[in-house]
Structure formats: C-alpha cells, structure tokens
Amino acid sequence: MASVLSLGAAAVYLQNPATINATINATINATINATINATINATINATTGVNLKNRLYVLLTAVLGLASNPGSAAAPDAHAHWTYQGKAGAAHWSELDPVNAGCTVSKEQSPINIDTTLAKKSPLAPLEFDYRAGAGEVSNNGHTIQFTPQPGNVVKVGDESAELLQFHFHTPSEERIDGKRFAMVAHFVHKNAAGELSVVAVLFKEGKANAALAPIFTALPGVGAHRTLASFDPAELLPAGRAYFKFRGSLTTPPCTDGVRWQVLRQPVEMSRTQLAAFRKRYPMNARPEQPLHGRMVEASE
Numbered sequence: 515m516a517s518v519l520s521l522g523a524a525a526v527y528l529q530n531p532a533t534i535n536a537t538i539n540a541t542i543n544a545t546i547n548a549t550i551n552a553t554i555n556a557t558i559n560a561t562t563g564v565n566l567k568n569r570l571y572v573l574l575t576a577v578l579g580l581a582s583n584p585g586s587a588a589a590p591d592a593h594a595h596w597t598y599q600g601k602a603g604a605a606h607w608s609e610l611d612p613v614n615a616g617c618t619v620s621k622e623q624s625p626i627n628i629d630t631t632l633a634k635k636s637p638l639a640p641l642e643f644d645y646r647a648g649a650g651e652v653s654n655n656g657h658t659i660q661f662t663p664q665p666g667n668v669v670k671v672g673d674e675s676a677e678l679l680q681f682h683f684h685t686p687s688e689e690r691i692d693g694k695r696f697a698m699v700a701h702f703v704h705k706n707a708a709g710e711l712s713v714v715a716v717l718f719k720e721g722k723a724n725a726a727l728a729p730i731f732t733a734l735p736g737v738g739a740h741r742t743l744a745s746f747d748p749a750e751l752l753p754a755g756r757a758y759f760k761f762r763g764s765l766t767t768p769p770c771t772d773g774v775r776w777q778v779l780r781q782p783v784e785m786s787r788t789q790l791a792a793f794r795k796r797y798p799m800n801a802r803p804e805q806p807l808h809g810r811m812v813e814a815s816e
C-alpha cells in the first residue's frame with residue numbers, strides 16, 4: 515500500500531501548478547480506490563498466487579493516468595462513460611446519467627446551424643484577445659485533444675473579461691454555417707469572475723499547413739497521456755478577422771450545461787490535410803450533432 519501512496523504523491527510534482535489542486539484531489543481519490551482494489555486483489559492473490567507486483571503496476575498506471583488529465587481530474591469516475599456514436603452516443607447522453615438531463619430538456623443546446631440570412635446585424639462589442647505566449651500542457655482526455663495554458667490569457671467583450679481555461683478541437687466542426695460544416699473547430703473556453711462560461715470558436719478549413727498548430731499536432735498524445743509545451747501563444751491560432759456570431763448555448767459534451775455565451779468567429783483559418791489526418795487518427799469524429807434553435811436569436815457583429 516505504501517508504494518502506491520508514495521508514487522501517487524510523486525506524480526503530483528510532475529504537474530504544472532495550475533492543475534496541482536485538481537491533481538491532488540484526483541490522486542487522493544484514485545489512491546483510495548487503488549488501495550481498496552489492491553486490498554481486494556491481495557486477498558485474491560493469496561488464494562490464486564497471481565503476482566501482486568504486476569497488479570500494483572497496473573493500478574499505478576491507472577493512478578498516473580487519472581492524475582495526468584486536468585480536464586476531468588475533479589471527478590474522474592463520478593459520471594457515466596460517453597461517446598459520440600453507438601450505445602453511449604450523443605442520442606443517449608441524457609439516459610446515461612441523471613446529471614446529463616439538460617442534454618435533452620434544455621432549450622439552448624449547442625452546437626447550432628448559423629443561418630446567416632436570419633442572423634441579426636447588431637452593434638456587438640468587439641472581441642479583444644489578450645493572449646500571450648506561455649507554458650502549457652497538451653493532453654488527451656479520451657474525448658478530444660486539449661491545451662491547458664498557464665493563467666493570464668484573457669478575452670474582453672465590452673466590459674466583460676474572462677480567463678482562458680483551455681482550448682480543444684472537434685472534427686468535423688460542430689458549428690454549421692448555412693448548413694456547412696468545416697473540417698475542424700477549436701473551442702476556446704473562458705470563465706469570468708462570476709463563473710459564467712464564454713466560448714470562442716475558431717473554424718478550420720483544409721488548405722495550407724497551419725504553423726501555429728504544429729507544436730500541438732506534430733505529436734498528439736494518446737488517451738490519458740499529456741506533454742508540456744515550454745511556450746505556446748494561443749493568439750497565433752486566431753484568424754485576422756474579428757467578425758463574429760453570438761448566441762446563447764451550452765457545453766457540447768455531457769453534462770451539456772447551458773447558460774454558455776458563444777462567439778463563433780466568421781473567418782476560418784487553414785490547416786493541411788496531413789494535420790487533419792493526424793487529428794483524425796486520434797479522433798475520427800468527435801462532434802455533437804446540430805441542436806434545435808428553439809427560437810434563439812443569433813446576432814452578427816457589424
């Protein structure tokens with residue numbers, strides 16, 4: 515038992531400071547689970563003779579795997595497993611777990627199709643990105659590839675300011691514009707001081723290789739794995755144009771929490787077919803289907 519606890523604690527030192535709290539919680543939870551499992555296994559081994567060290571190694575791998583996943587570290591096993599297709603796919607998310615009820619009953623779910631002929635031209639406040647180069651972690655949480663930066667990246671919309679928590683990718687793009695899906699989308703997830711989420715979507719179309727993506731896409735980690743980038747500037751992924759569509763929506767993954775402010779940048783950026791193929795090797799399809807508008811208004815910046 516002692517070796518599980520000490521190695522579990524050692525794993526904490528490998529994390530970046532922003533994720534240490536979540537990691538500690540995950541490690542404690544995972545260690546408790548591992549300890550219980552190890553006790554059970556030790557009892558089994560006493561009668562079957564299976565090597566306990568091998569079993570502990572497997573358990574330790576599980577501990578490290580959970581600790582390395584900041585996106586879901588707070589409650590690694592609290593909710594039901596979900597996927598995009600099949601029995602645990604998007605059509606069944608609300609049946610998998612009571613906390614996912616909103617996936618079906620909420621009237622402001624994402625993603626949506628943006629009909630540009632119906633979008634209302636509005637004097638929307640400009641999106642002002644105060645992003646900067648800094649260290650961060652690329653991780654694969656089993657649903658997408660995510661980049662988690664150090665704190666200090668902010669988007670301002672009018673007098674609202676929100677901190678960038680992470681960005682991640684979906685293919686094809688979850689958003690449609692006039693019915694058309696793009697090759698990929700990046701969702702930049704922000705949170706303001708009141709705890710409200712604000713997502714900025716950047717669409718990708720196939721074309722030239724995207725140099726800004728390269729540091730992340732040249733070595734996409736496998737499920738549960740992560741790697742640290744010494745310096746990455748999220749601003750380099752943004753298009754030059756800042757025109758955008760605005761609407762109210764939700765998280766596009768369980769538990770589909772609504773009340774999320776969505777801003778979809780109108781101008782796509784490019785990525786190469788090779789880059790797209792590299793992502794699709796990890797995730798061939800990780801996009802939720804289009805959700806009904808239920809009378810929501812989409813605004814377009816002038």
Ligand SMILES: [Zn+2]
Nearest residue numbers: 682684701766
């Ligand atoms: Zn997303």
